[in-house]
Amino acid sequence: MRGGPVRLGSLLLAVSAFAALLALAGLAGLLTSCASGINEDELILATTTSLNDSGLLDDLAPIFESETGVSVKIISVGTGAALRMGAEGDADVLLTHAPEAERALVENGDVSSRTLVAYNDFVIVGPPDDPAGVAGMRDVSAALRQIAAHGASGAEDAAAFASRGDDSGTHKKEIALWTEAGLAPSFDTDDWYEEVGQGMSATLTVANQRGAYTLTDRGTYLALSADIADLVPLVEGDARLLNFYSVMEVDGGKGRINSEAAAAFREFLLRSDIQAMIGDYLRAEYGRSLFIPAGGETESAVAERARAE
Amino acid sequence: MELIWDGIREAARLWWAGDAQIIEITLRTLAISSAATALALVVGIPLGAVLALRRFWGRGLLVASVNTGMGMPPVVIGLLVALVLWRSGPLGGLDQIYTPTAMVIAQLLLSLPMVVGFSLASIQSINPRLIGQMWAMGANRWQVLWLLIRETRLGLLAAVMAGFGAAISEVGASLQVGGNLAGETRVLTTAMVLETGRGNFEVAIALGVVLVVLAFAVNIILTAVQQRRFIT
Numbered sequence: 001m002r003g004g005p006v007r008l009g010s011l012l013l014a015v016s017a018f019a020a021l022l023a024l025a026g027l028a029g030l031l032t033s034c035a036s037g038i039n040e041d042e043l044i045l046a047t048t049t050s051l052n053d054s055g056l057l058d059d060l061a062p063i064f065e066s067e068t069g070v071s072v073k074i075i076s077v078g079t080g081a082a083l084r085m086g087a088e089g090d091a092d093v094l095l096t097h098a099p100e101a102e103r104a105l106v107e108n109g110d111v112s113s114r115t116l117v118a119y120n121d122f123v124i125v126g127p128p129d130d131p132a133g134v135a136g137m138r139d140v141s142a143a144l145r146q147i148a149a150h151g152a153s154g155a156e157d158a159a160a161f162a163s164r165g166d167d168s169g170t171h172k173k174e175i176a177l178w179t180e181a182g183l184a185p186s187f188d189t190d191d192w193y194e195e196v197g198q199g200m201s202a203t204l205t206v207a208n209q210r211g212a213y214t215l216t217d218r219g220t221y222l223a224l225s226a227d228i229a230d231l232v233p234l235v236e237g238d239a240r241l242l243n244f245y246s247v248m249e250v251d252g253g254k255g256r257i258n259s260e261a262a263a264a265f266r267e268f269l270l271r272s273d274i275q276a277m278i279g280d281y282l283r284a285e286y287g288r289s290l291f292i293p294a295g296g297e298t299e300s301a302v303a304e305r306a307r308a309e
Numbered sequence: 310m311e312l313i314w315d316g317i318r319e320a321a322r323l324w325w326a327g328d329a330q331i332i333e334i335t336l337r338t339l340a341i342s343s344a345a346t347a348l349a350l351v352v353g354i355p356l357g358a359v360l361a362l363r364r365f366w367g368r369g370l371l372v373a374s375v376n377t378g379m380g381m382p383p384v385v386i387g388l389l390v391a392l393v394l395w396r397s398g399p400l401g402g403l404d405q406i407y408t409p410t411a412m413v414i415a416q417l418l419l420s421l422p423m424v425v426g427f428s429l430a431s432i433q434s435i436n437p438r439l440i441g442q443m444w445a446m447g448a449n450r451w452q453v454l455w456l457l458i459r460e461t462r463l464g465l466l467a468a469v470m471a472g473f474g475a476a477i478s479e480v481g482a483s484l485q486v487g488g489n490l491a492g493e494t495r496v497l498t499t500a501m502v503l504e505t506g507r508g509n510f511e512v513a514i515a516l517g518v519v520l521v522v523l524a525f526a527v528n529i530i531l532t533a534v535q536q537r538r539f540i541t
Contacts, residue, residue: 039404053506058491073407075488076503088397090406201506224508256396 043261044073046091048169049199051245052076054219054290056281057095064268070261078199079169086110089254093262095269097217097245098169099299100176111248112259117269118278118291119244119302122173123221124235125204126213131157134213140238141181147213148183151192158192160212161185164203165195169243174215177240204228217243219290222282239303245291270295316514323515335519338496341409342477345416349424349472354465357428358457375429378422383415387482390415394486407488412496415482420472427471431464432457466535470528477524497523 051057052074061072075082075091079098085091087110094111096102105111124134124143132150134143151158164171165187178185185193194212196203200220207214208228221233235241247266252259268274275293282290294302323331360372392398394406394414405411435457443453458465480498487494489503497520504513 042404044407049506053503055507073488073490073493075407085395088395090395090397090401199506201508227508227510256401 038256038258040258040261041070042073043070043093043258043265044075044085044091045093045095045265046075046077046082046085047095048079048082048097049076050168050170050217050220051095051097053199053201054223054282056278056291059281060269060274060277063274064265067268068261068264070258070264072265078166079172080167086248086250089250089257092250092258093265094248094250095245096169096248097243098172099244099246101169101172102246102248105248110251110254112251113249113266114246115248115266115270116294116297116299116302117245117247118275118293118295119242120218120289120291121236122170122215122241122243123218123233124213124215125207125221125231126234127159127211127230128232129157130234131155131159132213135234137235138237140177140235140240143235144177144181145183148181148185148190148192152190160192160194160210162203162207162210162212162214163187163193163195164200164215165197166199168199170200170215170217173243177215180240204231207231222286222290239307242299242303242306244294244299244302312510313514315511317518319511320515320518324519331516331519333492334495334497334500334516335523337409337494338477338498338520339523341412341483341496342416342473345413345476346420346424346469346473348413348417349420349476350469353421353424353468353472354428354458357425357468358432358454360425360429361432372429375422375425379426381419381422382481383419383479383483384481384485386415386418387485390418390482391485406486407490407494409487409494411486412483412494415486416476416479419479419482420475423471423475424468427468428461428465431461431467434464435460463535466531470531473527473531474524477520477527 045057045061047057053076057074061074065071075085077085079096079101082091082094082096083098083101083105086094086105087108094105095117102111102114106114124140124147126132126134126147132147134146137143137146147159147161151161163174163185187193187195194206194210196206198206200216201224203214204216204220204224205228206212208230211230213234214231221228221231225231247269249259249262249266250257269278275295278291279289279293360368360375390411391406393400394403394411395401396406398406405414439460440453440457443456448456478498480502483489483494483496484499484502487496487499489495489499495503497516501513501516501520504510504516
């Protein structure tokens with residue numbers, strides 16, 4: 001008569017120890033099979049949700065992949081996270097739309113290059129009955145002040161302003177625009193100011209449901225317009241509403257960065273045939289370009305041109 | 310309301326047409342979540358048995374951690390796994406971030422507490438005298454373990470279902486560590502997030518329908534096994 005409850009317990013302990021060992025061995029196997037050098041077959045592209053949601057990169061990435069044999073891993077996160085991934089060396093190349101924050105990365109030496117790829121514009125959308133009366137205004141600062149004043153007025157038809165509130169490129173843009181308007185609304189103190197804390201389409205859906213104003217990039221607005229019939233473009237055309245998309249190569253000194261592929265991807269985006277593809281993307285569907293190609297141009301030149309139009 | 314019907318119709322249409330993408334996404338979802346659940350069972354059932362049958366210092370703390378883990382938000386697990394697997398993380402050299410392997414690890418960590426918790430509860434509910442009798446009758450250790458599994462099969466299958474449910478339904482961790490890469494790490498839940506973001510609500514609902522049907526089918530099979538009467 002061998003054994004007893006204690007023996008059974010030690011058997012179970014042995015089984016779980018064996019399982020843990022197996023898991024460890026698996027990990028160790030992985031460790032040795034993947035040397036910690038640069039994986040040259042792979043490019044990690046950190047980009048913004050608004051750009052990825054448009055579907056443009058799904059068209060472009062396969063072309064790059066078939067030309068170079070490098071597979072592109074498109075990681076779609078908020079601009080804040082994409083820039084952070086660049087600063088930590090967790091991505092090889094970044095494609096974002098937050099000029100101020102991007103310039104900080106350049107100054108820190110986190111990225112070795114930053115080049116304009118394309119642009120489009122932001123629009124203030126809101127309910128068709130437009131209680132704050134901002135429709136058709138060109139001066140975005142004046143329009144925002146009017147929205148704030150009407151929202152705070154306590155009027156019966158006072159409409160809220162729905163902010164992304166997620167540290168995304170669009171959120172950063174919105175804050176910059178409020179600052180320029182001489183205001184700093186906060187959801188703590190201003191009843192009319194709401195922070196959604198989600199992506200652009202979720203914020204548009206919330207604004208649509210609640211009859212609120214919001215700032216959106218035109219691409220996401222157009223893509224979603226069929227489902228958000230209670231939101232119409234109200235303020236557009238101010239040069240300050242331009243939305244610049246830039247490509248950045250993460251600094252090779254961060255270790256394990258696929259600099260070669262990152263440089264190739266930058267060249268690829270600026271190539272004339274790819275620039276033309278970017279300009280044509282979904283143009284037939286929406287009657288206008290979602291992204292206007294501006295490869296290698298400066299932001300001020302683009303703004304100058306927009307002002308002249 | 311109309312959108313929901315459109316979504317259900319879209320789901321039927323996609324399946325009827327044998328849409329390659331949705332089939333591929335469905336199979337990947339099944340593969341990743343099954344692998345995670347299987348690993349969770351291999352590690353979790355013995356662990357649950359040890360916690361149920363042995364008394365040792367720190368056991369109470371371990372049981373409490375298991376119970377906490379059963380309610381662990383996937384984003385927490387996702388962030389932890391991502392921090393470890395990112396290039397800047399301690400295991401960044403493995404190059405496993407944004408791979409199905411990373412998703413299996415995250416889902417394993419999510420379903421493990423379920424498996425451990427459920428097996429702990431069911432094994433603990435066995436009359437200890439039964440085990441004593443088995444020893445007395447000269448059974449060896451493997452026979453006793455087999456008896457334990459047989460006797461607790463109801464609870465253990467509940468552990469399988471809970472573990473699988475936790476793995477297949479979560480989205481936060483899969484998104485963070487998998488990256489939702491088309492053709493590589495896109496599963497039903499992450500594809501739903503993407504299609505919702507793109508405003509393709511019909512497709513998103515269609516994916517949701519597939520997910521629910523899939524989870525239902527798996528649970529029907531497991532329930533059938535669970536409720537079957539074994540002849541001893």
